[in-house]
Amino acid sequence: MLRRLVQGETPPTQAMSIVERLAGSPYANPLVRTGGPDASARKTLDLALGLAETMFRYGAGALEVETAIIAVTAAFGLDSIEVDITNQSVLLNYSPKDQTPITVMRVVRSWTNNYAGLGLVHQLVTDIIDGGVSRAEASNRLNEIMHKPKPFPRWAVTFSTGAFAAAIVGFIGGGPLASAVAFISTFLVSLLQRVLGRWRVPDFFTTAASGFVVTGLAMLFWSVDVPISPGIVVAGGILLLLPTGRLVSAVQDAINGFPVTASGRFLSAFLTFGALVAGIAVALVVGALLGVPRLDVTQVTGSQYPFAVTLLLLAVALGTICVVEQSPMNLVLPTVLTGLAGFLVFQLSELVGVGPRLTPAVAAIFIGMVARMIALRLGAPQLIVAVPAVLFLFPGLSIFRAMYGLSIGSDDITLGAVGIFNALTVILAIAGGVVFGDNLARPLTRNLSGNDRRNRRR
Incomplete structure (x- = not known):
């Protein structure tokens, strides 16, 4: 007991889990699936990239984009994720233990005024991390958001x-x-x-x-x-x-x-x-x-x-x-x-x-x-x-x-x-x-x- 009081539960040199990056964000405490990583991890990465690109195009900040990516990938069972965001690009690296790593990147080349679309993407991410949306349904909803007319003509x-x-x-x-x-x-x-x-x-x-x-x-x-x-x-x-x-x-x-x-x-x-x-x-x-x-x-x-x-x-x-x-x-x-x-x-x-x-x-x-x-x-x-x-x-x-x-x-x-x-x-x-x-x-x-x-x- 004394050793635990002095040392703490986590060694001081241990890397912080990327899911802890969500603390204080609207996507904190996502429902992480415990059944192991999805066999088709590439589809999850593509979904996360599509969400990130849409949020960037509609004016979201880098922190909100990063937390959305982390929350969505964690919700679909991918915990070995690294995210790198620059002014125009989003890069994801998925490197599970004893498996071939996957690296994907998306470049954002256009912007538009569409706060309504940004709000719909935010709601989609919230529904995903609540555990009530499958990956296929999330992809369909994202596609609908991207093609949905703006609220005002x-x-x-x-x-x-x-x-x-x-x-x-x-x-x-x-x-x-x-x-x-x-x-x-x-x-x-x-x-x-x-x-x-x-x-x-x-x-x-x-x-x-x-x-x-x-x-x-x-x-x-x-x-x-x-x-x-x-x-x-x-x-x-x-x-x-x-x-x-x-x-x-x-x-x-x-x-x-x-x-x-x-x-x-x-x-x-x-x-x-x-x-x-x-x-x-x-x-x-x-x-x-x-x-x-x-x-x-x-x-x-x-x-x-x-x-x-x-x-x-x-x-x-x-x-x-x-x-x-x-x-x-x-x-x-x-x-x-x-x-x-x-x-x-x-x-x-x-x-x-x-x-x-x-x-x-x-x-x-x-x-x-x-x-x-x-x-x-x-x-x-x-x-x-x-x-x-x-x-x-x-x-x-x-x-x-x-x-x-x-x-x-x-x-x-x-x-x-x-x-x-x-x-x-x-x-x-x-x-x-x-x-x-x-x-x-x-x-x-x-x-x-x-x-x-x-x-x-x-």
Whole structure:
């Protein structure tokens, strides 16, 4: 007894079982089959790769993909599994004792907005590790998910992009005319992106062209004496172009120990950010060459509407971004309510005096916590609720002001550079806050996944 107290049950040099990697994840405590490894292990590996590829395409983080693979392979009796995930590929190695090892790899080359599909894959993995789905049935369900139409048609997504821009412009301080201009410019950008995507134009140039169109139309309407604020119109138009989901996933991967995947996603996100900044800068320079008067970008305005109308505009923006991201129908209202609660926390943090850089991070932490609790209760990963709910926190107006200082006039270059740095700091703080909130909520959500599953088996 004394020897056990001193030494412990497990020698300190023994390797950790890969199934223990699931601790704290939504797939904890899977039902591991005890009948020995399946004779057709290759089919199980192919199923796991198909799940991983689909989750990556729909925007899941590397940790969620890895835990899903481990849970599914363990549920089908494969315990000698090693998983290696990079930015675009998933590699599985199955090496049972005294048998020929099997190594398979899948490369993910395309991405799409389909949070509804991601939620269905999450539910499929949950059903597999509960022990109620065979491998053949799981393969059929995965195939149905991959070929299932998205919940919202294309025309609804196009209309929702304009409605989001109009609502968010009114939310941050624009009037009805500014919202109308934002709706028109974002609607045209959506059509432009569809055409450029059909022509196989790289995303970098597509994003740059979109930023140019949004800024150019705002400057055009302002130059013909339409009473709008171009900065607010551009801020509302570029929020949808910011790589919100990739930034959150990149920060999550970096924190959770996936440096290669995080580096790739950070590079992709910052290239998108650079393309957006380049499009804004080119539009500003072209406007200056055409004689557009200088703007007063230092003026700070709040919402022109009563507080109740401001909340309504934010609710419309949150609901339309769920349509754009193809969120599940049953998660649209919870996402809207989570975002509204996050806005109230944002307002409270401002009243307390937390500071302009930390206030968005505090709201993002709260949204990340609530999003995990709601999403897991409704059978979906946290990302589906958190990413649309935090979009209104991103500093679109600060980006426009900084780019105006860098592009127009030498007196504002220093202020522009400082503005870009502050905007990047706030963006990373928001992304980190979402991930931090997700981790803070783990002790509160244990009964929603692993422990609840284990208690049912008992």
